Amino acid sequence: MNYIMALSNLIIPLTFAVIILYGYAKNVDLYDNFIEGAKDGMQTVIGILPTIVGLMVAVGILRASGALDIFSGIISPLTSRLGYPNEAVPLTLMRLVSSSASTGLLLDLFKKYGPDSFMGRFVSIMMSCTETVFYTMSVYFMSVKITKTRYTLTGALIANVAGIAASLVLTNILFPS
Secondary structure (H helix, E strand, C coil): CHHHHHHHHHHHHHHHHHHHHHHHHCCCCHHHHHHHHHHHHHHHHHHHHHHHHHHHHHHHHHHHHCHHHHHHHHHHHHHHHHCCCHHHHHHHHHHCCCHHHHHHHHHHHHHHHCCCCHHHHHHHHHHHHCCCHHHHHHHHHHHCCCCCCCCHHHHHHHHHHHHHHHHHHHHHHHCCC
16 A cells, blocks of 8 residues: 555656656757647636636526525425435536536535435545536637537536436445445
8 A cells, every 4th residue: 555655646746757858858848838838728718717707607696596406396206206315416416517516515415414424425426427517518618619519418418417327326236225
């Protein structure tokens, strides 16, 4: 175990050392290339900033208005029939939009139920099996100016539903209540 910890502490410095040595071996001006990359990165940030601000405002409105709780109440007959914890519905929906907001909801569930409860384990696995689809698509597609997403959204939503279902099944198998 100590070997793995030592290796994990060295991975990032070793990666930097390899990149620098490779650049010098190829006679590349590393500093100028770094500065150019940083300039390009700043242009990308400026280009996607309105999208990020819009998503954050939408997330704030959804959390503050209680719309997530209302929606959870509406679909509770379906979720209870499927064995899906109704308390996890707001987190499931928020996970599609914002990782930081869903982490906040996750911590709220941890405070209420505990991280070692069925709920805590389920939402932990679910967070690992799902993605912030709308955030990821808007940021990455905006940064490279893709306007026709084809089947990306459909595929990503199907993958998220599969991840959520797998989370529920895995939690029930590994941590039966």
